[in-house]
Amino acid sequence: GAGVSQSPSNKVTEKGKDVELRCDPISGHTALYWYRQSLGQGLEFLIYFQGNSAPDKSGLPSDRFSAERTGGSVSTLTIQRTQQEDSAVYLCASSIQNTGELFFGEGSRLTVL
């Protein structure tokens, strides 16, 4: 399809393991965002990529979280040494620069046991 694609849709892992979550943005969208949605909470901004500029990492909650965007397209969010409080839905979104509208994927649900 032509929408934002995320994988895996569900991931169950053990505390202390590393996980990688993938996002394929809409073709031609220069901006890519990661958000975290915890139960009963809003959308927590994590990181923002715009073209070739340095990413805005101001929302990353700890140094266990990192993200890359290769070739201006696909992005991977990595969580090292996962903790139970990392359990959440991780949403990726893309947009055309400065248009305002975010196009979200369906999210990756992470459960840390």
Place this chain on the structure above:
Amino acid sequence: GENVEQHPSTLSVQEGDSAVIKCTYSDSASNYFPWYKQELGKGPQLIIDIRSNVGEKKDQRIAVTLNKTAKHFSLHITETQPEDSAVYFCAASIRGGGADGLTFGKGTHLIIQP
């Protein structure tokens, strides 16, 4: 930084009635206010937005109002239908309409009772 408060957290209305969701923001420099709808198992989707140079915007059964003096904005849904059941998020940004810099509220779970 910006802080967005959203009320109520849950709203139950009878089908056909109106629903109103309210948000307040803290940064008077905020100038872009979108509303997103999230259906179960899906990502949020933009349904309407408003910029600070207007006070109201309508799109069929949906309207948004903005009071810059009081720093609050509201979503109004009229003639509610079962497919309106979802979680709604408001957001505010100082970035003039760019999607970066959005701060979201915690969401309102709207339930339409048949």
